[in-house]
Amino acid sequence: MEDLIFIAIVAALAGLIKGIGGFGSSLVTIPLLMYVLEIEDIVIMMITFNVLLNTMLLFENKGFKKENIKNNSVLLILGIFGTAIGVMLLSILSGEIIATIAATLILVAAIMQSYKLLVINPVHLKDSKLFQGIVGVISGMGNGIASIDGPPVIFYLVSTGAEKMRFKNTLAPHFLIMGIAGVILHFAAGNYTFDILKYTLYMAFFSAIGLIFGMLISRKLNEKNFQIAVVIILIGLATKMLFF
Numbered sequence: 001m002e003d004l005i006f007i008a009i010v011a012a013l014a015g016l017i018k019g020i021g022g023f024g025s026s027l028v029t030i031p032l033l034m035y036v037l038e039i040e041d042i043v044i045m046m047i048t049f050n051v052l053l054n055t056m057l058l059f060e061n062k063g064f065k066k067e068n069i070k071n072n073s074v075l076l077i078l079g080i081f082g083t084a085i086g087v088m089l090l091s092i093l094s095g096e097i098i099a100t101i102a103a104t105l106i107l108v109a110a111i112m113q114s115y116k117l118l119v120i121n122p123v124h125l126k127d128s129k130l131f132q133g134i135v136g137v138i139s140g141m142g143n144g145i146a147s148i149d150g151p152p153v154i155f156y157l158v159s160t161g162a163e164k165m166r167f168k169n170t171l172a173p174h175f176l177i178m179g180i181a182g183v184i185l186h187f188a189a190g191n192y193t194f195d196i197l198k199y200t201l202y203m204a205f206f207s208a209i210g211l212i213f214g215m216l217i218s219r220k221l222n223e224k225n226f227q228i229a230v231v232i233i234l235i236g237l238a239t240k241m242l243f244f
Contacts, residue, residue, distance in 0.1 A: 003036045007199065008206045011049075015207035018053050019214020022171060023154075024234075025050055025207070026147040027106050031237040039095050039102065041196050046147035047182035048196075049204040053211050054176040072170055074129045075156070078136030079149070079174065080181040085137075086144015087185040093145070102146035103242045109151040110234035112158065127160040143178045144185070150175070 010032045014025040026046045033042045069076065090098065125131060135156040143149035153174055186192060 004202070006036060007033065007203060011203035011206035012210035014203075015053060015210025015212075016214040016217075017210075018057070018207075019211040019216075020218045022057065023150050023175075024109075025053060027109050027150070027234055028237065030102050030146065030148075031106070034099065037199070039098050040090060041193075041199075043090060043098070043102075043145070043147045044186050044191055044196055045200045045203060047143065047179055047186065048200045049207055050147065051176065051179040051183060052204050053207060054172060054179055056208065056211055057215075058172050058176060069173060072132065072174065074132040075136040075139075075153070075170075076174060076177050078133045079140040079143070079178050082137040082140020082142075083144040083149075083178055083181045084140070084185055086141040086146075087182065087189055087191075088144075089141070090145050091189060091191070098145060100242065101142075102148060103238045105142050105146055105148040105151055106234050107238035107242070109148070109154070110231050110238060112151050112154045113231045113234070124161060125159040131156065131160075139174075140178060140181075143182055147182070149178050 010029055013032075014029040017028055018025040029046060030039065030042055033045075037045075093101075135152045139149040139152040142152065150171070153171060157170060
Protein backbone atom coordinates (compact mmCIF):
# COMPACT_ATOMS: atom_id res chain seq x y z
CA MET A 1 0.00 0.00 0.00
CA GLU A 2 2.83 2.37 0.87
CA ASP A 3 4.42 1.69 -2.53
CA LEU A 4 1.18 2.55 -4.36
CA ILE A 5 0.86 5.83 -2.45
CA PHE A 6 4.50 6.68 -3.25
CA ILE A 7 4.01 5.87 -6.94
CA ALA A 8 0.86 8.04 -7.06
CA ILE A 9 2.74 10.99 -5.52
CA VAL A 10 5.64 10.59 -7.94
CA ALA A 11 3.24 10.37 -10.91
CA ALA A 12 1.42 13.53 -9.83
CA LEU A 13 4.77 15.30 -9.39
CA ALA A 14 5.84 14.21 -12.89
CA GLY A 15 2.66 15.64 -14.39
CA LEU A 16 2.96 18.85 -12.37
CA ILE A 17 6.53 19.50 -13.52
CA LYS A 18 5.72 18.72 -17.15
CA GLY A 19 2.64 20.92 -17.02
CA ILE A 20 4.62 23.87 -15.70
CA GLY A 21 7.80 23.58 -17.75
CA GLY A 22 6.86 21.37 -20.70
CA PHE A 23 9.57 18.83 -19.88
CA GLY A 24 11.12 16.87 -17.03
CA SER A 25 8.62 14.11 -16.23
CA SER A 26 11.05 11.24 -16.93
CA LEU A 27 14.02 13.17 -15.55
CA VAL A 28 12.45 13.45 -12.11
CA THR A 29 10.40 10.27 -12.06
CA ILE A 30 13.01 7.64 -12.98
CA PRO A 31 15.36 8.24 -10.00
CA LEU A 32 12.44 8.26 -7.55
CA LEU A 33 10.65 5.17 -8.87
CA MET A 34 13.88 3.18 -8.71
CA TYR A 35 13.19 2.84 -4.98
CA VAL A 36 10.21 0.58 -5.69
CA LEU A 37 10.45 -0.68 -9.30
CA GLU A 38 13.01 -2.09 -11.74
CA ILE A 39 14.48 0.56 -14.03
CA GLU A 40 13.74 -1.45 -17.21
CA ASP A 41 10.03 -1.46 -16.27
CA ILE A 42 10.11 2.24 -15.33
CA VAL A 43 11.49 3.20 -18.76
CA ILE A 44 8.67 1.39 -20.56
CA MET A 45 6.06 2.92 -18.24
CA MET A 46 7.44 6.45 -18.71
CA ILE A 47 7.50 6.15 -22.50
CA THR A 48 3.89 4.96 -22.41
CA PHE A 49 2.18 7.43 -20.12
CA ASN A 50 4.22 10.35 -21.48
CA VAL A 51 2.22 9.85 -24.70
CA LEU A 52 -0.86 10.91 -22.72
CA LEU A 53 0.91 13.88 -21.11
CA ASN A 54 2.34 15.13 -24.41
CA THR A 55 -1.04 14.80 -26.14
CA MET A 56 -2.63 16.92 -23.41
CA LEU A 57 0.16 19.51 -23.72
CA LEU A 58 -0.29 19.73 -27.48
CA PHE A 59 -3.98 20.52 -27.04
CA GLU A 60 -3.08 23.12 -24.42
CA ASN A 61 -0.41 24.84 -26.55
CA LYS A 62 -2.05 24.15 -29.94
CA GLY A 63 1.39 23.03 -31.13
CA PHE A 64 0.58 20.10 -33.42
CA LYS A 65 0.74 21.84 -36.80
CA LYS A 66 1.77 20.44 -40.16
CA GLU A 67 4.57 22.97 -40.59
CA ASN A 68 6.11 21.97 -37.26
CA ILE A 69 6.30 18.35 -38.43
CA LYS A 70 7.63 19.36 -41.87
CA ASN A 71 10.33 21.67 -40.48
CA ASN A 72 11.63 18.93 -38.19
CA SER A 73 11.03 15.90 -40.41
CA VAL A 74 14.66 14.72 -40.37
CA LEU A 75 14.83 15.10 -36.59
CA LEU A 76 11.68 12.99 -36.20
CA ILE A 77 12.44 10.27 -38.76
CA LEU A 78 15.94 9.62 -37.44
CA GLY A 79 14.61 9.96 -33.91
CA ILE A 80 12.34 6.97 -34.58
CA PHE A 81 15.34 5.09 -35.98
CA GLY A 82 17.34 5.95 -32.84
CA THR A 83 14.45 4.82 -30.65
CA ALA A 84 14.53 1.40 -32.33
CA ILE A 85 18.23 1.10 -31.51
CA GLY A 86 17.56 2.21 -27.92
CA VAL A 87 14.77 -0.35 -27.44
CA MET A 88 17.11 -3.12 -28.59
CA LEU A 89 19.83 -1.91 -26.22
CA LEU A 90 17.36 -1.78 -23.32
CA SER A 91 16.83 -5.52 -23.61
CA ILE A 92 20.59 -6.18 -23.69
CA LEU A 93 22.06 -3.79 -21.12
CA SER A 94 22.09 -4.45 -17.39
CA GLY A 95 19.99 -2.38 -14.98
CA GLU A 96 23.14 -0.72 -13.59
CA ILE A 97 24.26 0.45 -17.03
CA ILE A 98 20.77 1.73 -17.87
CA ALA A 99 20.68 3.63 -14.55
CA THR A 100 24.09 5.17 -15.30
CA ILE A 101 22.95 6.23 -18.79
CA ALA A 102 19.75 7.70 -17.32
CA ALA A 103 21.70 9.58 -14.62
CA THR A 104 24.11 10.96 -17.22
CA LEU A 105 21.24 12.15 -19.43
CA ILE A 106 19.56 13.78 -16.42
CA LEU A 107 22.81 15.58 -15.58
CA VAL A 108 23.17 16.72 -19.21
CA ALA A 109 19.58 18.00 -19.12
CA ALA A 110 20.36 20.00 -15.96
CA ILE A 111 23.48 21.48 -17.57
CA MET A 112 21.57 22.35 -20.73
CA GLN A 113 18.79 23.98 -18.74
CA SER A 114 21.37 25.99 -16.77
CA TYR A 115 22.98 27.02 -20.05
CA LYS A 116 19.60 28.11 -21.40
CA LEU A 117 18.86 30.15 -18.27
CA LEU A 118 22.28 31.77 -17.89
CA VAL A 119 23.13 32.20 -21.60
CA ILE A 120 26.86 32.28 -20.88
CA ASN A 121 29.02 32.20 -24.05
CA PRO A 122 26.15 30.85 -26.17
CA VAL A 123 27.10 28.43 -28.94
CA HIS A 124 25.66 29.40 -32.32
CA LEU A 125 25.36 26.52 -34.77
CA LYS A 126 23.75 26.53 -38.19
CA ASP A 127 20.44 24.74 -38.48
CA SER A 128 20.91 21.99 -41.06
CA LYS A 129 19.44 18.61 -41.98
CA LEU A 130 22.71 16.93 -40.95
CA PHE A 131 22.59 18.53 -37.50
CA GLN A 132 18.91 17.56 -37.16
CA GLY A 133 19.74 13.99 -38.16
CA ILE A 134 22.55 13.59 -35.61
CA VAL A 135 20.40 15.06 -32.85
CA GLY A 136 17.47 12.85 -33.89
CA VAL A 137 19.47 9.62 -33.61
CA ILE A 138 20.98 10.55 -30.22
CA SER A 139 17.62 11.73 -28.90
CA GLY A 140 15.89 8.56 -30.10
CA MET A 141 18.48 6.33 -28.45
CA GLY A 142 18.00 8.20 -25.17
CA ASN A 143 14.26 7.69 -25.56
CA GLY A 144 14.54 3.95 -26.19
CA ILE A 145 17.08 3.26 -23.44
CA ALA A 146 15.91 5.58 -20.68
CA SER A 147 12.78 7.47 -21.84
CA ILE A 148 14.93 10.64 -21.86
CA ASP A 149 15.00 12.23 -25.31
CA GLY A 150 14.96 15.91 -24.38
CA PRO A 151 18.62 16.97 -23.77
CA PRO A 152 19.89 16.60 -27.38
CA VAL A 153 16.83 18.41 -28.77
CA ILE A 154 17.16 21.19 -26.21
CA PHE A 155 20.82 21.60 -27.22
CA TYR A 156 19.79 21.73 -30.87
CA LEU A 157 17.14 24.40 -30.23
CA VAL A 158 19.31 26.54 -27.94
CA SER A 159 22.38 26.41 -30.20
CA THR A 160 20.38 27.34 -33.32
CA GLY A 161 18.76 30.30 -31.53
CA ALA A 162 15.20 29.00 -31.62
CA GLU A 163 12.58 31.46 -30.39
CA LYS A 164 10.26 30.57 -27.52
CA MET A 165 7.31 29.49 -29.71
CA ARG A 166 9.49 27.36 -31.97
CA PHE A 167 11.03 25.85 -28.86
CA LYS A 168 7.62 24.72 -27.60
CA ASN A 169 6.28 23.76 -31.02
CA THR A 170 9.31 21.55 -31.68
CA LEU A 171 9.51 19.83 -28.29
CA ALA A 172 5.84 18.87 -27.91
CA PRO A 173 5.36 17.07 -31.27
CA HIS A 174 8.83 15.52 -30.98
CA PHE A 175 8.11 14.07 -27.53
CA LEU A 176 4.73 12.76 -28.66
CA ILE A 177 5.98 11.07 -31.84
CA MET A 178 9.02 9.59 -30.05
CA GLY A 179 6.66 8.28 -27.37
CA ILE A 180 4.31 6.65 -29.87
CA ALA A 181 7.29 5.09 -31.66
CA GLY A 182 8.60 3.79 -28.34
CA VAL A 183 5.26 2.22 -27.42
CA ILE A 184 4.95 0.47 -30.80
CA LEU A 185 8.52 -0.83 -30.67
CA HIS A 186 8.20 -2.09 -27.09
CA PHE A 187 4.96 -3.89 -27.99
CA ALA A 188 6.66 -5.44 -31.01
CA ALA A 189 9.55 -6.56 -28.79
CA GLY A 190 7.13 -8.14 -26.30
CA ASN A 191 8.36 -5.95 -23.44
CA TYR A 192 4.94 -5.22 -21.94
CA THR A 193 3.78 -7.30 -19.00
CA PHE A 194 0.53 -7.19 -17.04
CA ASP A 195 2.27 -5.42 -14.14
CA ILE A 196 3.76 -2.76 -16.42
CA LEU A 197 0.36 -2.05 -17.98
CA LYS A 198 -1.30 -1.97 -14.55
CA TYR A 199 1.21 0.48 -13.10
CA THR A 200 1.17 2.58 -16.27
CA LEU A 201 -2.61 3.08 -16.12
CA TYR A 202 -2.36 3.83 -12.40
CA MET A 203 0.37 6.41 -12.95
CA ALA A 204 -1.35 7.92 -15.99
CA PHE A 205 -4.38 8.84 -13.87
CA PHE A 206 -2.37 10.71 -11.24
CA SER A 207 0.07 12.26 -13.71
CA ALA A 208 -2.84 13.65 -15.76
CA ILE A 209 -4.20 15.33 -12.64
CA GLY A 210 -0.74 16.74 -11.89
CA LEU A 211 -0.40 17.97 -15.48
CA ILE A 212 -3.71 19.85 -15.34
CA PHE A 213 -2.65 21.65 -12.16
CA GLY A 214 0.78 22.29 -13.69
CA MET A 215 -0.72 23.91 -16.78
CA LEU A 216 -2.90 26.13 -14.59
CA ILE A 217 0.08 27.13 -12.43
CA SER A 218 2.29 27.81 -15.48
CA ARG A 219 0.00 30.64 -16.55
CA LYS A 220 0.84 32.56 -13.38
CA LEU A 221 4.18 31.25 -12.19
CA ASN A 222 7.58 32.86 -12.76
CA GLU A 223 8.91 30.17 -15.11
CA LYS A 224 12.56 31.17 -14.72
CA ASN A 225 12.51 30.65 -10.95
CA PHE A 226 10.75 27.33 -11.44
CA GLN A 227 13.35 26.15 -13.95
CA ILE A 228 16.16 27.11 -11.57
CA ALA A 229 14.54 24.94 -8.90
CA VAL A 230 14.17 22.08 -11.38
CA VAL A 231 17.86 22.33 -12.34
CA ILE A 232 18.88 22.04 -8.68
CA ILE A 233 16.60 19.01 -8.21
CA LEU A 234 17.91 17.32 -11.37
CA ILE A 235 21.55 17.78 -10.37
CA GLY A 236 20.80 16.31 -6.95
CA LEU A 237 18.96 13.30 -8.41
CA ALA A 238 21.62 12.62 -11.05
CA THR A 239 24.43 12.87 -8.48
CA LYS A 240 22.62 10.43 -6.20
CA MET A 241 22.12 7.93 -9.04
CA LEU A 242 25.77 8.13 -10.11
CA PHE A 243 27.55 8.09 -6.77
CA PHE A 244 25.29 6.57 -4.10
